[in-house]
Amino acid sequence: MSKIEKRYDWMLDEVKSAGRENLDANHASQYDFKEDASVMEELALMKRLGLNGRSEVVDIGAGTGQFTLAVASVCARVVAVDVSPVMLEVLKAKISASRLLNVEVVQSGFLTYEHQGRQADFVYSRYALHHLPDFWKVLALQRLRHIVRTGGLLRLWDVVYNFNPLEAKDRLDAWCATLSDNPEDGWTRADLEEHIRDEHSTFAWLLEPMIERSSFHIENVVYSPDGIFARYVARAI
Ligand SMILES: C[S@@+](CC[C@H](N)C(=O)[O-])C[C@H]1O[C@@H](n2cnc3c(N)ncnc32)[C@H](O)[C@@H]1O
Secondary structure: OOOOOOOOOOOOOOOHHHOOOHHOOHHHHHHHHHHHOHHHHHHHHHHHHOOOOEEEEEEEEOOOOHHHHHHHHHOOEEEEEEOOOOHHHHHHHHHHHOOOOOOOEEEEEOOOOOOOOEEEEEEEOOOOOHHOHHHHHHHHHHHHHHHHEEEEEEEEEEEEEOOOOOHHHHHHHHHHHOOOOHHHHOOOOOHHHHHHOOOOEEEHHHHHHHHHHOEEEEEEEOOOOOOOEEEEEEOOO
């Protein structure tokens, strides 16, 4: 099911902003080899936060659905939302090969997804919100707030810069230096450079007021020691 429609002429094109590699079928087919989304740890966390067999979950920016498939085995319903047809093709193939009957796949985005049915108990999003510039992140977060019920949770994990802007060059150089130039190793230094240059990761001190302004209360945040990643648990209030 595809539900991407550009409602206004001034609206951001979510497909064009989805990231070059995410629209590349070759990248999509390699994604699960390159990326381990730590789904067992994420699932354990979400169970501690109340996820159970009655829970409804929306995974937005689901990609190839590593988290979608893991959570589907323990919850009532999961909707996987992504703008990229090629990422969703990989996910659909995995669903077909599984016995899971409680997964819905919707080709749509943060700014366009219309949730059907009762409000979700959890909204999950990993490594996707940074595809939107900050103005659009706020609109996206406000839309996520309508997807999740009051008292429900947003789990947001993304590339979020948690350092003094004066340290930006040193911190980002150090991040890029963690990877090689060899594509056979998986992600490359060029991928990180492209992320910094062309995508919209923002500072934690900018993102956090956006989350709170969207009627979520941040209950927990874990920053990576290098200041490059942040993982939030935020409750819908
Ligand atoms: C790096 S992948 C992350 C996939 C998965 N969440 C994971 O952690 O492995 C980023 C995903 O975000 C999707 N994406 C980019 N912009 C989006 C938008 N505006 N709405 C929904 N998904 C988007 C991309 O198509 C891609 O599948």
